[in-house]
Amino acid sequence: MDRKGRGKCIPITILMILAGSFYTTCVDGQPDTLNGRNLYNPERFRVSDTLTNAPSPEGQFQPAGDSIALRLQFLRDSLMVREQFIRDSVQRRKRIMDSLVFLQRELPVVLDAYFKTVREDFIVRFDKINIAGDSVLSDFTYLILPFTLTQPYAPWKVNLSLSDKTVRINADSSIRKITSVQAPFMKCTFTYGNQITIMVIHELNVIQNDRSGLFYKTPFDSVFFDGLHRVVKIKRYIQLYSVINKTQRGAPVLLNLSQVKQFEYTIDGRIKHYQVVSFCDRWKAYESARVCSIIAWDLSFQNNIYRLTRHNDPPNTYSDGTFTFEFDDRENLKVVSFQNLALTESWKRMVELNDDGNVNCYVDWKNDRVVQSLCMIYPSKEPGAEQEVETITTTYEEDGVSYHQKNNTTGMSRMRDKMTMEWGPWK
Secondary structure, eight states: HHHHHHHHHHHHHHHHHHHHHHHHHHHHHSSSTTTTSSOHHHHHHHOOOTTTTOBBBOBOOOHHHHHHHHHHHHHHHHHHHHHHHHHHHHHHHHHHHHHHHHHHHHHHHHHHHHHHHOOOOOEEEOOOOOOETTEEEOOOOEOOOOOOOOSSTTTTTTEEEESSSSSSSEEEEETTTTEEEEEETTTEEEEEOTTTTEEEEOOOOOEEETTTTEEEEEEEEEEOOTSOEEEEEEEEEEEEEETTTTTHHHHEEEEEEEEEEEEEEEETTTTEEEEEEEEEOOOOOTOOOOEEEEEEEEEEEEEEEEEEEEEEEEEOOOEEEEEEEOOTTTOEEEEEEEEEEOOOOOEEEEEEEEETEEEEOOOOOTEEEEEEEEEOOOOOOOTTTOOOOOEEEEETTTTTTEEEEEEETTOOEEEOTTTOOOBBBOO
8 A cells, every 4th residue: 555655656857857768768769750840950940041041152051131131122122113103293293283374374365365356245354264173274264245135044154164175275385375276165276476466366167158159268367465465456367269179178269358356455454445347248359348337345344334335437326325234243144224326225134043043034124114034944954854945935015914925945835815814725
């Protein structure tokens, strides 16, 4: 009993020593069945560490510093590529901004000259072109005094997109001038004289075939500026050619001066006087140039009211008179009226706007009573709706009641019963 008890009490350190002796004997006396996989072998780790010691071409190991140098070189190369990319981006954005600044400065001059040449409306003011963000130009807008009001939306405010994809603007870098504008609202090219105060607008060629004959027409306009880049004179020409094979330009026939416009300005840059001399059409080389009409306009402005007085040469008291245009503080047209010098014509057209700021109705007044209205039905915003504005004309009797309406878009009309005052069906 005592011996078993002593056997169970063998100290753990003796067991560990015996086990260690046995393990040593097995290692020294037998082959390594594990092939050293579980043993610490510092030499094997140094050989397989390709990051710290890479073999040299001579078969020797290189120090660990070479791999660090490679990593540093990689970082330097990456930084250089990144810096070059940033420099290219900055230069590209600078080129874009320089182009926008150039267009912001030159486009108003070109557009002012073009629209004063081709438009018969009285242009009061052009708004400044801004740079939106850092890549596009804002819309080009200007305010006109319209003589006829039949259009929907807000026809006294003209808004043209300069950022549309269809807009193409070319410039000559040597003279720093715009040479062409191709857009939905204009298609023409520009050339310049030796003096920067003269610009020639070349419009699109057209073929005219009517009772006057078959002609190949090339319109071009000479625009003259003052020292402040304001248009002071416009001379419109038409070069006529014969037509070959129905579409090709032939020999020149004659050069016809068709119109001359002249402008005068106030100290603050507003137009105060505008004269238009129109020449009669010529179709034969032997025909002489003849003036058909001379009309002058004088403009005065006070608060939100413009007064535009027309003078014919020779005078005509029936067509000569004063147009009055009244705007609100947001430059929305409220009233247009006209009074001739003979006091035989006096009318007033009021403008009613909807919630979107577009024309709801034009209401015509004569002798202090409503005689007619022209109202707009705008297309619905629902999918599939037709994108055509319908106009309805309503006439009023002397009692101030309307009994007849006509839809000018569909051609249908309807009548109101004078007894029941109910409208009949459209037909």
